[in-house]
Amino acid sequence: MLYFLATTSLTLVQVGAALTTAGLLALPVGPMVGGLVDRYGAKPVLQAANLAQALGFAGYLVVGQTWQIAICAWLNSAGRAVFFSCYGVTVTALAAPGRRERWFGLLGSVRNLGYALGGLLTAVAVSFGTHGVYAAIVVVNALSYLTAFVLMRAVPNIRPEVGQDAAGGWGRVLRDLRYLSVVAHQLCFAISLFVLNIAIPVYAVDVLGLPGWTAGAVFTLNTLMVGFAQGIIVGWLGGRIRSRVLVVGHACFATGYLLFLAADRLASHALAVGVVLLGAISYTFGEVVSGPITSTVAAESAPDGLRGRYxxxxxxxxxxxxxxxPAALSGLLSTGAAEIWLTLVGVSVLGATLATTLGKVVPAAQRHIGGV
Structure with a gap:
């Protein structure tokens, strides 16, 4: 948003409309490439996504109209969707059973540290505010995807053998009621993940009137905990039943939301800051505990021949x-603290209920962490 506002004559509304359009048009891309992953393997599809995102960011250097931004942003949004569709297939193929939670945890930690480093460097660069610096940010982004393309060349493309478990295509996927419960659980978990970027900073600064550094402290806590503690915590959880750990994760989310709500009832800003930070710690524990397990259950619940589609x-x-x-959380936030945080507690309760259901009907959720 800042880049386009600084380098084009477009308004905030026009830029927002272009980015929203790109995001909506990218929604079908992930499912569309699922069949390609099953047929050709994840690596070539992932490599195409890397090139698409490099091209998208390079295009940012020359755009000036709303439709041009929408096209380039679509390349980036679609490439990101394809990446995450291929990511679980790649990890599952390369990591041995019993080690997948650790690998998903490690890669999640590395990715979170990458977000933190990118955010820090960008914040420093944006402080200069010149056109050349903005262009440099975009160029570095484009080069990062080209670097990823080169690095991925060393990764083998493990294609599933075509067999009985590949029969049925998308029809089989959509008829798999057990896996649809996995998807429903993923939706609840994902909603909680977006709270960090959308609701917590606005709530802390604009609603509670806390100092601006509070939002930065929340991000720092989250980054450090996910970046450095996730792998350790996954190791500590070894031997525990996956579905029960997922329930604990949702309980941590809910506790964090209730702490955020409690901060609204405090007269002292100093106490409110402390309660918000405690809420952020509890919230992040939910992310740390649930993230690798959610990814592992989703990957191991899919048959090899259709894992791309699943x-x-x-x-x-x-x-x-x-x-x-963005629209749902901002709308709830505008109505009041109780409305947003109690609604999110409800999402966590639903997520915990679905996790319990997974423990009864999904074999991958019934296994012990680190078990084969």
């Missing part, structure tokens, strides 16, 4: 949450 459907839940969350 995980594409699961990723669609994340994309839908990302498309709906």
């Amino acid at each position: 995980l594409a459907l699961n990723q669609l839940a994340v994309s839908v949450a990302g498309a709906v969350a």
Whole structure:
């Protein structure tokens, strides 16, 4: 948003409309490539996504109209959706059973540290505010995807053998009621993930009137905990039943939401800051505990020959949450603290209920963490 406002003559509404249009048009892309992943393997599809995103960011250097922004942003949004559709397939193929939670946890930590580093460097660069600096940010983004393309060349493309478990195509995926419960759980989990970026900073600064650094402190806590503690915590959880750990994760989310609500009832800003930070810690524990387990259950619940389609459907839940969350959370936030946080507590309760259901009907959710 800042880049386009600084480098084009377009208004905030025009830029927002272009980015929203791109995000909505990218929703079907993940499911569309699921069949390609099953047929050709995840690597070539992922490599195409890397090139698409490099092209999209390079295009930012020359855009000036709303439709041009929408096209380039669509390349980036679609590439991101394809990445996450291929990501679980790649990890599952390369990681041995019993080690997948650790690998999903490690890669989640690395990705979160990447977000933090990128955000820090961008914040420093934007402080200069010149056109050249904005262009440099875009160029670095484009080069990062080209670098990812080169690095991925060393990763083998493990294609599933065509067999009985590949029969049925999308019809089989959509008729798999047990996996649809996995997707429903993913939707609840994803909604909670978007709370960090959309609701918490606005609530802390604009609603509670806390100092601006409070939002930064929340992000810092989240980044450090996910970046450095996720792998350790997954190791500590070894031997525990996956579905029960997911329930604990949703309980941590709900506790965080109730703490955010409690901060609205405090007269002292200093106490409110402390309660918000405690809420952020509890919220982040929910993310740390649930993230690797959610990814592992989704990946291992899919048959080898159709894993691309299955995980594409699961990723669609994340994309839908990302498309709906900004409007839904901002609307709830505008009505009051109780409305948003109690609604999100309800989402967590639903997520915990679905996790309990997974523990009864989905074999992958019944297994022990680290078990084969």
